[in-house]
Amino acid sequence: MSVMVAMSGGVDSSVAAALLVQAHGIDAVVGVTLQLQAACGGQDSIAAAREVALALGISHHVLDLHQAFEQQVLRPAWSDYSQGRTPNPCVLCNATIKFGLLQEHGRRLGATLLATGHYARIETLPDGRTGLFRGQDPDKDQSYFLFALSPAQLAATTLPVGHLTKGAVRATARELGLPSAERPESQDTCFGGEQGFAEALRQRFGARSPGGPILDAEGRVLGQHGGIHRFTIGQRRGLGVATGRRAWVSRIDARSGAVTLNSDEAGLQASGLLASPLHWLVRPDHPFEAMAQIRYRHRATPVRVEVLDHEQQAIVQFLEPQRAITPGQAVVFYDGDRVLGGGWIQQAL
Numbered sequence: 001m002s003v004m005v006a007m008s009g010g011v012d013s014s015v016a017a018a019l020l021v022q023a024h025g026i027d028a029v030v031g032v033t034l035q036l037q038a039a040c041g042g043q044d045s046i047a048a049a050r051e052v053a054l055a056l057g058i059s060h061h062v063l064d065l066h067q068a069f070e071q072q073v074l075r076p077a078w079s080d081y082s083q084g085r086t087p088n089p090c091v092l093c094n095a096t097i098k099f100g101l102l103q104e105h106g107r108r109l110g111a112t113l114l115a116t117g118h119y120a121r122i123e124t125l126p127d128g129r130t131g132l133f134r135g136q137d138p139d140k141d142q143s144y145f146l147f148a149l150s151p152a153q154l155a156a157t158t159l160p161v162g163h164l165t166k167g168a169v170r171a172t173a174r175e176l177g178l179p180s181a182e183r184p185e186s187q188d189t190c191f192g193g194e195q196g197f198a199e200a201l202r203q204r205f206g207a208r209s210p211g212g213p214i215l216d217a218e219g220r221v222l223g224q225h226g227g228i229h230r231f232t233i234g235q236r237r238g239l240g241v242a243t244g245r246r247a248w249v250s251r252i253d254a255r256s257g258a259v260t261l262n263s264d265e266a267g268l269q270a271s272g273l274l275a276s277p278l279h280w281l282v283r284p285d286h287p288f289e290a291m292a293q294i295r296y297r298h299r300a301t302p303v304r305v306e307v308l309d310h311e312q313q314a315i316v317q318f319l320e321p322q323r324a325i326t327p328g329q330a331v332v333f334y335d336g337d338r339v340l341g342g343g344w345i346q347q348a349l
Helices: 011-024 043-056 066-082 089-108 153-156 165-178 197-204
Strands: 003-006 029-035 061-063 111-116 120-124 130-134 212-215 221-223 248-252 257-263 269-280 288-293 300-306 313-323 330-335 340-347
Touching: 003 011, 003 066, 011 165, 043 061, 043 212, 066 197, 089 111, 089 153, 089 257, 111 248, 130 197, 165 248, 165 288, 197 288
Parallel strands: 003 029, 003 111, 029 061, 212 257
Antiparallel strands: 120 130, 130 340, 212 221, 248 257, 269 313, 269 340, 288 300, 288 330, 300 313, 330 340
């Protein structure tokens, strides 16, 4: 068996590679680092990953996918922003780039498995199928970002650190003397830096974003803004107007360019959402009850899900109202720790 490890130069993927070398030997493991942006190139990450690979004694390659990344991740992300939505590019990147094109590249090299440093677990079920589960560390669990993978992609993937806590991963890196042991968390500096991801995309594509009025909850004009891409539902800072009290973005109208603020946080609450399209790893009987996560850092909440339109659309009803339902984000359904599937939030109900 041969395993290709996606290496970012960070501690998580470095320990994943080290654990695989311990399990399968140096000759069975190869490291690869993705170059996803032509502008910044990610040279620091490439150099860091190469240093770890050298320390482990494995070969290391760089795969330039910046054109595919732009077309399959960045452009769809900008399309969302330009329509007043807030995208989740990590979900798109995982499904199309990391576990799509990278996995295909690994097969061409003769690798039977792709490994990453994600904090999630992949387990073989009694019926022989592959299931996706939350990572052991609840504070680092990344299963939310992997819900859109296909069963075939999961079956060809291994996640060596998914059963570990972040502290244990750091400790392992120190014990092994890995160069990345003390490297700080990645901040995705190629995703906009101080100017923000949305504005970086607007500039990248030379695009225009609808400007318009900033309104209060009664429809009174508070000011003007320079583009709806600058706002997201639930946002409180950087609103560009002084209201004299705390206020949150409660609505973004892409057609008129109007951004509505609400000084009553209760105005951000919603009893449900509409999701489409959907992606299933497990197809439960409909309707069904589950736990749902509506953003990465959201604490999962009980829901009742009714699937419509030949399983392409779902109405999700919360047992308790939830705050800041954000179109463009993903809603992911869980049965305990197991990921059932999910979909893209279209609107709050």
